[in-house]
Amino acid sequence: MGDHTRERLLVIGGDAAGMSAASQARRRRGPDELEIVVLERGRFTSYSACGIPYYVGGVVGDAEELIARTPAEFRERRIDVRTRTEAVEIDTRAGRVRVRDVDGGAERWEGYDQLMIATGAAPARPRLPGADADGVHGVQTLDDGIAIRRLVEERGPRRAVVVGGGYIGLEMAEALVTRGIEVSLVDGAEQPMRTLDPDMGRLVADAMRGIGVGLHLGERVEGFDTEKGAVTAVRTSARTLPADLVILGLGVKPDSGLARRAGIETGPTGGIVTDRRMRTRAERVWAAGDCVETRHLVSGAPVAIALGTHANKQGRVAGINLGGGYATFPGVVGTAISKICHVEVARTGLNEAEAAAAGFATLSAVVESTTRAGYHPGATTMKTKLVVERRSGRLLGGQIVGEEGAAKRVDGLAIALWNRMTVEEMTGLDLGYAPPFSPVWDPVLIAARKAAERVESDMRDNPL
């Protein structure tokens, strides 16, 4: 059960959350006080999964550029990273984890004083005939990215089908278009990016068609045709799309099975339940990253959002607490941002459907404006949509679709949401104005004005 003169922290999972926790704990407690062992199933630590489409597209030259820190670098900081090592069982009563050597298969128990679970997310894979065929790839791990790029460069596929129109699906579609591949995208919904309202999602669909992606929306994937074990086509509810490469971008769900089997509580999203300090309901067990659920600060509901930025923050919070400090992770407001060729897309908070589901009566405002002063070179057009609570005028969410310089304005909306601002109050915000950066009324302010006017006229038309 290890060394009893010092505490032992066992970390399951060596990516963003696990390594952030390990690093923070190490900063606060030296190796004489705290031993830190990280169990990582794969070969890599701390890499940018969000960078995979850029690696596949060739924008990023080398897979190593996506790796923030290698196992060797962590070892220098006295964090004992063991790659190709999988945790297969947690015994919370005895405080130990059963560990399997991925290559050799040998198993043993490792004891812990504190356990950090950072097992990440697992991709949704369709249970469909041919889904395991050669040429069908998920986009979850760096190994997936390396395999796809190798296939693209060595086999020169002519036609690719991307299944799933979320962020990763659209980014992969762009990457493959960049590679000169004919790309189709299939999604069961009537629009890509379902986290946007239909009116804003339509702008993204138009942009995808504009770069030459064939969109097949409202079509279910029913199976994959194969020949000698390799994929040759994707069969949808409406057609057969020939393909020598298929990318599955169907989203992910918390990889919480290991925790659940150990009796550690998971929530309605399937994610591990933690408090704001990232403690699970089991003693001496912490969790962070894609495997946990967190609170949506606008709806108040539990959500599981797999994003490296949350994983890093939660890991940091867990690590500070493990190191004897005090930190909390209060939740998220649901911010996401993406760039597909020249199109920038962002959203935060609740869209109309989400707001209705959360019980809010809403109003919306959509404005078109320019990213810079209209007369300044490089000014582009952008659309900003705000979803607002009726009567109170509280901001509930925002969506942006535009070009260069548009989408990062979502940060302002996210901070306004965080602070429960009303749109009327937002009209006064002191945002940076100069012609190369903004029109005299920043698009965020123009949208807030329009929304405030709608709240006021609704109040006038429908007095209490």
Next chain:
Amino acid sequence: MGDHTRERLLVIGGDAAGMSAASQARRRRGPDELEIVVLERGRFTSYSACGIPYYVGGVVGDAEELIARTPAEFRERRIDVRTRTEAVEIDTRAGRVRVRDVDGGAERWEGYDQLMIATGAAPARPRLPGADADGVHGVQTLDDGIAIRRLVEERGPRRAVVVGGGYIGLEMAEALVTRGIEVSLVDGAEQPMRTLDPDMGRLVADAMRGIGVGLHLGERVEGFDTEKGAVTAVRTSARTLPADLVILGLGVKPDSGLARRAGIETGPTGGIVTDRRMRTRAERVWAAGDCVETRHLVSGAPVAIALGTHANKQGRVAGINLGGGYATFPGVVGTAISKICHVEVARTGLNEAEAAAAGFATLSAVVESTTRAGYHPGATTMKTKLVVERRSGRLLGGQIVGEEGAAKRVDGLAIALWNRMTVEEMTGLDLGYAPPFSPVWDPVLIAARKAAERVESDMRDNPL
């Protein structure tokens, strides 16, 4: 005294604040209910003074592009704009304004039911020998901009001296460098952009030297040499700089003399005092824009900051209230942003000196990071500095110096200031992350983390 069947709003000044107020009032009250007369001394209405350097530099082709709306366009909306018409006296007891025809010189009285003062700011002009010589130009009005550009294009000046190292001075220096002119900049202070702390201002100085501007800091201007009425050199406390063009960028102060002479209260900054609805202390008299003082929401002190964005907001608020609605302008947090060639600069809140003057005990954190994921093409380096209150960790101010994609992040800091956030709370902010937009920890979050660590270690080292 005009038509008594309807109210009459008289607006003095036809730029951002005055025309915003007129437009908002008109939206809410039709011409049958409210007559709106605007008195404008110059020839133009509603133009972007901030765009003048870009017009002089040739980035903006035509001066008309800087005009948001012409007098004729306002007249179509039944706003009676009278250009070349100057208000010379306000009689608040009788509710009337003495008006002079700038070209003809004729005077008459115009009555009002409501008066809106939007007289803007007046440039500080040094009382020095030669300051009125040919070739010495301020940069206040669109006419100034037109005159400078004409001089640049027609006379082909070889050497220019810019007096004053604030935003407008630096932007004009860049514009003239762009035109192939040899540019020197003189400022009495030891750094340009005194609204930045010296460590951040130094980065701006380096950038200015990098584009070939000769900086003469810590030198007072003592006079101008002339020949046949035209400027030939600028004499400073240390040297004589030959010049065939001199730009005065010495800042501005509220142009509140007209109001003051009418007994309308002005404050310590020289600006007209208003409440949050933009009412002056005189009955039926409102004011907005560069001629008023407002509250700094961090220091609590009155400030006069001449910026089109504040003028527009205050004018809108006044106009809503004049139109029978309810709106307030609570104050500013002191945000400013600028781009000089490839260098982006922004600041908000209080810098170290300002925070000390306001009675805050502070800590600071400076971080260097990239604008995008380090591996993403187009990532540039930026420095972010946060000034934080000791103990509480409340954010007091922020400064950014970087390149493409850096400075507009000041908006996030400005909104955090507005909401009195602590840096510890800011570390959790859900900002947009994707490789083309940000590293996995946005620079704002990295800076907040570093600042939070400094607050914590200060607390540990200096227990209460």
